[in-house]
Amino acid sequence: MTLPPDTPGPHTRRLDLIAVVATFGGLLFGYDTGVINGALEPLKADFGLTAVTEGLVTATLLVGAALGGLTGGGLNDRVGRKKALTDIAVVFFVGTLGCVFAPELVVLLVSRFVLGWAVGAASVTVPVYLAELAPTERRGTLSGRNELAIVIGQMLAFIINAIIANLWGDHDGVWRYMLAVAAVPAVCLFVGMLQMPESPRWLIARNRYDDALEVLMQVRSEDRARAEMREVELLAQEEKATHSGSLADLAVPWIRRLILIGCFLAMAQQVTGINSVMYYGTQLLTEAGFSADAAIVANVANGVLAVVGTVICLFWVIDRFPRRSLIIFGFCATTICHGLIMAAAAILPAGQTRAYIVLILCVTFVFFMQMALNAPVWVCLSELFPLHVRGLGMGISILCMWLMNATLTFLFPVITEMAGLQAMFGLFFVLGIVVVLVLLKFLPNTSGRSLEDLEEAFSRGEMR
Incomplete structure (x- = not known):
């Protein structure tokens, strides 16, 4: 079905506002995962952490995020994308307070797990919400704004960590100040989502057709809204006649194949080691040869290059190149960077030269990761699954x-302490080669077509 063009107007500004509010979830995702980067050193001193308990403090949030990713998909299918994000904001706030006031390690680990649930639930809900509100022509750019919010959150965490460390680094419990900042965007997300509309595709799935049309009229021109309404209604009716929208759908070969592809792609994003760099960047640079004070400042470069790469991706790249080609290029570029970091760590003697070369290679890796890989992967996942199992498919993939992520995050300080940076980045290098070979064979392209067209093509077995 050919849709009329979506001409600019007040609805465009409304859609942009919705994206800004929803992506506070991504900002929280970024800040809460990135803040540990600078908070670990004072936290280690306060709680006497070893390499193993250091890995636990960081990885506990990610285990919670795995559960949040799995249950968050079901939550946003059950109560709607808007209500789910409102509830997630409350959990963000509660988890933050628990971390800030934790009197001992056990309480901190439990609070990090709760906070992780919110991170995981946001990671599965925000991309789906944006993808279902976005017109086909802007879906890549609009859905990818969540990734921009994530890296801005991480950059802000690095900058705020550096400022707090330099101003109040001699204070007891300075890491608590760093963690407390996350309460502010949690409140903004809660208040903002109260004013936002529900996903029209979720409303149609619940037979609320008038409400769905009302939402589409807010974010589309009138002709485009009515045309999309007819298309989605037709597809929803076909699904009700043939699908259950539950775990039973995993018995359908093409759905099962899409979920397997989604799971592999989601895991592949993590074996680039991007989050090991974003969580342990300060420690990594210290290991490379920087002093502790210099490392926490130099680590800001990773955050800045992440934002620069994401901006280039969203405004000049993501909707100009096929999603499949962009993702495969991204994995090739990051794998080459890993090989170079491995070689530098293994060959060069400890000192300033090795420190700066590792820093340059790390920020180059982060740049390519954000410019060609992170946002396209998140957008691809939000496009890949049919409407009736979109929450389930996203939930399993994000799990x-x-x-x-949790496995690699736990292992990073342990392997680095035992065998050095070259061993960890050698592992990333080998895994990256495997990922490229698998994606070349199995990854379909999801860009350039409506979500409904993609679903129809996949159901016919057209996976390219």
């Missing part, structure tokens, strides 16, 4: 993503 796999966070479990892989």
